[in-house]
Amino acid sequence: MAYIYKRGKTWTADVSLLMNGKRKHKTKSGFSTKVSAQRWANETEVEKQNNDLILDSGQTFPDFFSEWYTTFKKNTVGRDAQRWYVYILKTLRENFPNTKLETITRVHWQRFLNKYALTHSVSTVKKFNTRVRQMVRDAVADGYIQKDFTYGAKFSGKPVKDDDLKFLEQTDMGNLIASVNSKPISERSMSDMMILAALQTGARYAELAGITWDSIDNESNIISITKSWDQVTKVFKGTKTKNSIRDIEVTEPFIRQLEDLHVIYPRSQFVFGGNSEFPPTSNAVNKQLRRDLSAINAEKVITFHGLRHTHASWLISKGVDIQYVSERLGHANIEITLSTYTHLLKEKREDEIKRSISLLSQM
Template sequence: MASFRKRGDKWEYRIKYTDPSNGKRREKTRSGFRTKKEAQIEAAEIEKKLYLRQHSILQNEAMLIKDWFEEWLHTYGSQGSQSTLENRKNYIKNHIIPKLGHYHLSSLPRSEYQKFINNLTNKYAITTVRTIHSIFCSAINKAVNEEKLTFNKYQGISIKKENDIAEEKKNYLTKEEVQVFMTAAKLCAFHHYIIASMLLRTGMRKGELIALEWSDIDFKKKTISITKSRNENRTKAPKTKSSIRTIKIGDVLIEELEKYRLWQKKNKMKFGADYHTSEYVITTPRGKEIGPFGINKVIDTILAKTNLHHITPHGLRHTHAIMVLESGADIKYVSTRLGHATVNMTADVYIHITEKYDDRNVDKLDSYLN
């Protein structure tokens, strides 16, 4: 039964009903009616729908998370930028739907969602986990607004991890660990090894790596020109001007790339019409270009052959920067090589390394003066 009351000069109704998602009693309230009669008319209609199970909350009991997220993307996804839409699609397609898509929208337990978040924190950077959680909650909140759900029970989920600085320190390999990692990479497919080697020896972002074309590599001058980035859907300009850069590479990588280019040519002959012709450097054996999540899988595949802690492709960028700093390069050179907007950005990220070299430089000064 609905109840009614007057608040100020307006009327409101309250209807109590059973939430189909958990069997608990809920209350639907709406105010702003000019007369009690108006409130009674709408309340009677709502009660009728609830009784006949025609209300949207009840009608959507059978809707799967997969179906709602696809509908949400189609309806509301274009309200942000193109890059935001593409990121949402990627996270939903590669993380949310594979793990949670089979649940009914109204019946995913909070505890199961917490387990999903916990598993993500064991594999990905804290910022990635927070982004996925934010996307999930945005879609759930919209489902609440459209009365497909009564409330968002996933708010306040715990995302426990060490602070960002500590995480950045962990997301890299030591010199000894690099040897273990690259030994394991040699046991994998050749293009997997090349991906690992290029990330470690260039410090490129994974988006920059998968956008790289053979014309960007100058084998005579031993340079790589980084002028673009790519995601699952398109190639785009880098976010900042400083990301556009040309870096030097060593003889080892030059030799590996020459072997890899020959490997691609042999595959083209081997697979014939089934080979996907592309100018991209990073491809599958059949010539198909690889996306950012494909790069993640490659690194995970290599790590699975070791006892090393988990790192991301970006962790290999950190590893490269640390190795360059430890080899004696100054922070300005590293900043330019990584494509950072400012030297301060580089110093902030690698402060644990620069502080160590501050101590060494002071010792050198003392030794010189004495």
Template sequence: MASIYKRGKTWTANVSIMQDKKRIRKTMSGFLTKRDATSWANDIEVQKQNDVLVIQDPVFTTAFEEWYLIFKEPQLETSTKQWYKRTLSLLQEKWANKKMSEIASKDFQKLINDYGSNHVLSSVSHIKNITSAFVRYALDEDMVKKDFTRNVKTHSVVKSKDKQLKFLEVEDMEKLIHSVKNNDAVTSKMILTAVYSGMRFSEVAGLTRSDFDFDNNIISVNKSWQIHDQKFKDTKTQTSNRDLTMPQVYMDIAKKWHFGKTFAFESENGTPPTDNAANKQLKRYLEKNNSKIITFHGLRHTHASYLLANDVAIQFVSERLGHADVNITLSTYAHLLNKKRTEETDKMLSLLNKV
């Protein structure tokens, strides 16, 4: 039976429940009216009768951190870890001591709206997706009775950088290849490899001599090197494990390279150069060629953009990049696909106008 009573200026309700064959009290305080307290107690009684009552009710951020450390942290790349930590920091700031049962859709929508007021949409989406993944886990573990993130919409008032800034056009890509192909610097070899393969930096850094099959012109991507952790790890996703068929022109150049003892691209200290070193080398080449400045990751976009612009199927490009889902490729390169769609529309109209 429920107990409703006033404590100071607010009302408190508690309901008797059974947990591990012991009778305990589930309590909620802070109601402004007796009616609100009674309504909550009645809802708990209904959940008891329907056997859907969530008994455990941990602090949201405590449960989130435990989930991250056990299920996520061991498998994640360093850059992805930072997003989980950033999400946890935001949740701790906004919901410091909130219990799982105290959070509703409107609370999460407000958090997303506030975050979107000074962050770009891609950042807002990261926060929402990571939180949603945890809530789905909490739902399976009976920590919450419903997914309060499901109907929340991402929103941002901050414009993202123009995606055109993130990859090289064909002329600049050709200039870069010409500049690096005969340079013996380790970072130059890594740049050339990224242009021809579309690999992530961690994948290029993780290559070993045995990953190069010169008889069949294939590079095997089966691990990544995490600079900050200084160790090999699995690739970003299962689909990131892939065999890349490489052009003969690249393999002929690579055959002449001297590979390191442990890594294909090994600096003097016995490990691959850092992404910072590779970015600095790339910037020097681009400035010398009067090209737009992009990061090493932009070489991955350059590779994919070049293929898509030349009518290579989106499904093939997605597999080559190691994306978990073709929709990731579609969303990432929507700007290019829209341009191609316009070209195809003009082609269609030209054909039909001749009929």
């Protein structure tokens, strides 16, 4: 119901509505006559009846994002995600310092993404847009804006390292495994053990660092991923997504190596703790990996995360079902796996085309 009243020499119209159990108001002042104020109120009432009424948040875009993050995300996401949201807020403050949320259009947002893409990769641009879109959809649902200005956004970005540089070819992978296995376990570094574990499981660094001895099933040759390790705060935390909680089958010889490791370091809480209180840092395992790759004269020098890509790429190249590979990697959905390994799937498809044509020619 609308409320019309005079304030000084002008008229003000106030339209209220009940939303999510709370009384909200949309107010406009400065009307020269009561009739013009009533006309605006009538039009606003129609918008309300048609569910088209947009409430003025009274906040800038960055301030609204900050309040949304604090209310809905801060206490429900991990530290890595928290750092991302804080970074996004900082970037929004730099680019939309005084811009009201309800004034942002798809054109404004696309122009920002185009500018942001000049100094960031496509994947980073997409990630930025995805997290802002979560807020935007909530703002639409709550009636603060009418349309999702992130809808249909187009993504570009700086060139990144070619896909074929992210993983080892089969020969180098085999040589790396042989080189690490040639070192006696009693003399082998924990970083080397994590390198083997990454090639066996395709797990992320934080997942492998967080493995404790109760995560190892010696009889079934399974490593259970149920948590991860935050190397900065030195605390256990949840996995990246709910799908990241998984059981990964590994080879029996590798399980036997882990058993031998446990005998050598019985007091370590972590499988890859050794004589230290905590597992190796990501920096430490990356340094060891570079040394190992240099020792075997590898064609490529990749990061520890590249071992995850090596694991998945090798399985796909051997014809392992993409759905199983996705589950093994703990991806949130198969679309992520498909987009990450598109180049390999295309090669596999070309091989299947040649095979199909060869079979058809024999008919």
